[in-house]
Amino acid sequence: MGETRLKRELGLLQATMMGIGGAICAGVFVTLGYAATLAGTALIIAMALCGIINLFTMLSYAELGAAIPSAGGEYTFAKASFGGFLAFATGWFEWISNMFYASFCAVGFAYLVSYAAQAANLPIALNVPVVAVITVAVFTIINIKGIKETGGTETALVIVLLALLCIFTIWGLFGGQGTSNMELSAPGGFFGVLRAAAFIFVVYLGGEAIAVAQAEIKDPGKTIPRAILLSCLSLIIIYTIIAYVVLRVPLGDWAGKESPLASVAERFMGPLGVGIITVAGSIAALSSVNTSIMAQSRVAYALARDGYFPKSFFSLHKRFCTPYIATLVGSIFVAATAATGVVNFVAYATDFGFIIGFIFVNLSLIKLRRDKPNLYRPFKVPIYPLTPILGISTSLMLLFFLEPSTLFIGAELFIFGLIAYYTRMIGHYRSCLAAGGMNLGISAFSALLAYLIISASLPIPLSQNMILLIFGVAVFISIIYLIAFLLNITRKEGE
Amino acid sequence: MTKIRRLISRFIGGTQCVLGALASVFAFLVYISLSTRETIAITSEAEVYLYMFLSLVFGVFSILSGLFLLREAK
Numbered sequence: 001m002g003e004t005r006l007k008r009e010l011g012l013l014q015a016t017m018m019g020i021g022g023a024i025c026a027g028v029f030v031t032l033g034y035a036a037t038l039a040g041t042a043l044i045i046a047m048a049l050c051g052i053i054n055l056f057t058m059l060s061y062a063e064l065g066a067a068i069p070s071a072g073g074e075y076t077f078a079k080a081s082f083g084g085f086l087a088f089a090t091g092w093f094e095w096i097s098n099m100f101y102a103s104f105c106a107v108g109f110a111y112l113v114s115y116a117a118q119a120a121n122l123p124i125a126l127n128v129p130v131v132a133v134i135t136v137a138v139f140t141i142i143n144i145k146g147i148k149e150t151g152g153t154e155t156a157l158v159i160v161l162l163a164l165l166c167i168f169t170i171w172g173l174f175g176g177q178g179t180s181n182m183e184l185s186a187p188g189g190f191f192g193v194l195r196a197a198a199f200i201f202v203v204y205l206g207g208e209a210i211a212v213a214q215a216e217i218k219d220p221g222k223t224i225p226r227a228i229l230l231s232c233l234s235l236i237i238i239y240t241i242i243a244y245v246v247l248r249v250p251l252g253d254w255a256g257k258e259s260p261l262a263s264v265a266e267r268f269m270g271p272l273g274v275g276i277i278t279v280a281g282s283i284a285a286l287s288s289v290n291t292s293i294m295a296q297s298r299v300a301y302a303l304a305r306d307g308y309f310p311k312s313f314f315s316l317h318k319r320f321c322t323p324y325i326a327t328l329v330g331s332i333f334v335a336a337t338a339a340t341g342v343v344n345f346v347a348y349a350t351d352f353g354f355i356i357g358f359i360f361v362n363l364s365l366i367k368l369r370r371d372k373p374n375l376y377r378p379f380k381v382p383i384y385p386l387t388p389i390l391g392i393s394t395s396l397m398l399l400f401f402l403e404p405s406t407l408f409i410g411a412e413l414f415i416f417g418l419i420a421y422y423t424r425m426i427g428h429y430r431s432c433l434a435a436g437g438m439n440l441g442i443s444a445f446s447a448l449l450a451y452l453i454i455s456a457s458l459p460i461p462l463s464q465n466m467i468l469l470i471f472g473v474a475v476f477i478s479i480i481y482l483i484a485f486l487l488n489i490t491r492k493e494g495e
Numbered sequence: 496m497t498k499i500r501r502l503i504s505r506f507i508g509g510t511q512c513v514l515g516a517l518a519s520v521f522a523f524l525v526y527i528s529l530s531t532r533e534t535i536a537i538t539s540e541a542e543v544y545l546y547m548f549l550s551l552v553f554g555v556f557s558i559l560s561g562l563f564l565l566r567e568a569k
Contacts (some may be wrong), residue, residue, distance in 0.1 A: 408544040415552055419559060432567075435560045442553070460536060477514065484507050484560055487500070491567060 006071060007147060007321045010217045012227055014151035015210050019231025020238075021158040021287030022206035022295070025105055028239060029281045031200045033260035036251055039196035042186035046196040047243040051236030053197070053398075054204040056391035057358045058232040059381045060365040062225035065211045066378040067368075069220035072302025073211035073295070074357040074364075079306060081364040081371065085421055088308050090360040092417035094212070095299040097353025099330055101206065102139075102292035103337040104350065106132040109285035110338075116278050132338040139290050140331040143297065144317065144324045147216040150294050157287040164280040165238065168265055168273070172245035175268050198401030203239060205354045207231050208361075209291040212298045221378030293331060300326035308424060351402060352410030358395040362388040429491075436488030443481035450474035501568045508564030515557030522550035 010018070032043065039046045064077045072079070075091030110131035117126050143150050186193050210217070210227050217223050246254065246264050253267060254260040261281075265273030301323035304313035309326075317324040365388045368375060381387045399407075423431050452458050453471045462470070524531045525546045537543055 405540070405544045408548045412548050412551055416555060419555065423559070428563075432563050435556075435563055438556060439560055442556075462536075480507060480510050480514070483503065484511060484564060487504055487507060487564055487567070488560070 005316050005321055006215045006323075008216055008218045008220070009146070009148040010151045010213060010223075012223050012230075014155050015213070015217050015223055015227035016230045016234070017155040017158040018151060018213065018291055018294075019207040019210045019227060020234055021154045021161070021284075022209035022291035023204055023231070023235055024158075024161060024238075024284045025101075025108070025203075025206065025288040027200070027203040027205075028242065029261045029277065029284070030259060031203060032243065032246055033255055033257040033263075035196040035200045036246075036255035036260070038188050038199065039193045040185045040187045040251065041247050042184055042193050043196060043200075044240060044243045044247060045184070045186075046193050046200060047239050048236065049193070049197045050201045050204055051232075051239065053201070053391075053394040054207070055232055055236070056387050056394060057362060058207065058228050060361050060388050060391055061208055061211045062228040062379050063377055063381045064361065064365055064368070065214045065224040065228065066221050067375055069214045069217070069224060070302070071212070071215035071298045071305075073208060073214065073299065074361050075299055075302050077211075077364040077368075078360045079302075081367040082360075085418075086360070087306075088303070088421050089414065089417055090357060091299055091303045091308065092420065093353035093356045093413065095296055095303065095330075096413055096417075097350045097357070098212075098292045098296035098299065099334050100337065100353075101350045102136065102289050102296065102331075102334045103132075105285040105288040105292065106135045106334065106338045109135055109282055109289065112278055112282045112285065116282075119278075129339040133335045135286070135289060136293070136331055136335045136338060139286075139293050140327060142290065143293050143327050143331075144320060144322055146320045146322060147213065147294075150290060154287055154290050157283050157290065161280055161283045161287065162238070164276050164283070165242065168261075168268075168276060168280070169241050169245050171268050171273070172248060172264070194397070195401060198398050201398055202351055204235060205351065206288060206291065207235060208354075208357070209295045212295040215298070225379035293327065293334065296330040296334075297323050297327040300330060308421070352399075352406050353413070355395050355398050355402075356410075359392055362391040362395070432488045432491055436485045439481045439485040439488060443478045443485060446474045446478035446481065450478060504564045504568040508561040508568060511557045511561030511564065513561075515554040515559075515561060518550045518554035518557065522547045522554065525550065 035046060036043050061073075065073075068076055068080055070076045072091065074094050075087060078090040079087040107128065110126070110128040113131055114126040114128055117124065139153075142153050188195065207228075210224065210231065214220055214224055217227070242261075246260065249264050249267050254263040257263050259277075262274050262277045265277045267273075269276070300309055300313045303309040304311060304326065313323065313326040313329070315325055316322060365381065366385060369384065402410075422434060426434075450471050453462075453467055453474065456467075521531075525535075525537070525543055532543065535546070537546060
C-alpha cells in the first residue's frame, strides 16, 4: 500500500500545535459577544462545559488514533468499524467540512488584513478575494512541500498566537482596568448556558486534525493520545482564562458586539490592544487554513485508498511524499469557494460536518470494542462505555441547538454525498436506472404543480402573468424529465 | 444506438444541464438578492433555506442526469 510511504515526521510538539492551531480560529474572537447575551457571566461555565464535552470525544479519538494510526482520522475509524456508506458519509462530511473551514478562514484572514490596511491608512486597497486566494495558494505549496514543513509552519504560527494571547490575558488579569468583583449570573438560566455552549462550541472544532494526520506522526501509540489530550486540555485552559479576563469588564461594554475581544482589549490596553487582537486573529485564521488544507487532503487520500475517490488522489509526490493531487484538487475548490463568496452561505455546514464526525468516532469506538476486543490499544478510554455515550449524547445535543440553515445545508451535503457514493459504487448502468427513476419523480411532481397552479388550488397570492409563467415552466420540465426517464430506462447494459 | 435517439439524448441532456445550472443560480439569487425573495413571496429565513435546498438538490441532480444522457449521446 502506498500509505507506508507517508513519512512519520511529526513529533509531540508539532502534533499538539496542530491540534491547538486547528481549533483556535476566528471563533473565539467573535462568538463571545453573542454568547454573553445568552449566558451572562455564566459564559465562563459554558466555555468550560464545551471543553468537557469536547474532551469526551477527544478521548475516543486518542484510543482509536493510537490503535489504528492510518491516514484519514474519523473516516478510517468508521471504515474499520462500519464500512460501506456510513464510512463514506463520515469521510465525505470531514472532507467537505475541512474545505469549507479552510475557505472560511482564508476569507476571514483576508478581511482582517484589509481592515488592518484601512486602519493603518495604507495607500493600497486590498481585494479580499485576491488575498484569500493567495493565502490558499501559499499554504497549498507548504502542504505539498512536506508534512515537516506543514508541522513546522503550524508550530511557529501557534507559538506566536499563544504569545499574543498571553500578553492579552496577563494585561487583563494584572492591568487593574477591569472589575475584580465578578459575580456569576445567568439571565437565561441553565437553558441559556446550554444555548451559549452550543453557540461557542465551534471554538473547539478542528482539534481533531491530529487524528487525520496520524499516519505521519512518530511513535503513534504514545504520541497521538498525548498530543490529542494535551491540545484538548490546553484549549480548555486557554479559553477559560480568556473568558475570565473578558468577564472582568462589565458585560454592557462588549456583550452583543461583533468583535468582543477587540473591545475588551481596547478597554485594557487602548489601540495597542486592538492591534494585538487583530494580529492574533489573523494568525489564528492562517493556522486553521494550514491544518484544514492538510486535513482535507489526508481524508481525500484515505477515501481514494479504499476506492471511493479517484485513484489519482491516492498518489504521493515522489520527492515530498505528500498526497499532492488530493491537496491540489481540494485547494482549487477552497480557492474557488473563497473567491466567489459561496463560502458565506455554506460555512455553517462545517459545524454540522464536524459534529457528525464526532458522533461516528464515538460509535466506532463502541463497535470496535465489541467486535475487536483483542485489537492492540496503547491507550484506552477511561470509564468505558460512559465516556463515548456522553460524547454521543452531547454531540446530538449540539445538533439540536444548530440553526435551521445549518441543518438544511447539512442535509443537502448528505444528499450530494449519497449521489456521489452511488454514482461511484454501483456502476454506470445502475446509476442511469436510478437517475431515470428520479426523472420520473420530478416529471410527476412538475405535472402536479402545473395542475395545482392553473386550477388556483395553491394558497399563494400570485399575479396572472406569474401563474402562466410557472405553469409553462412546470409543463416544460415535466415533459423534458419524462423523456429523460424514458431514455434512461430504455438504454442497454454496457452502452 | 440510432441517430434519432442520440440526437434526442443530446438535446434532453443539454436542456437538463442548463435547467440545473439555472436552478443553482436561482438558489444563489435567493440567498443574496432581497428583490428575488420579494418576487417569489419569501417571508421568513427558514423559507430562504428551504428554497435554496430544493433548488440546489434539483440543480445538482439535473446536471448529473443531463451528463449521463450527454455521455450516452457521444
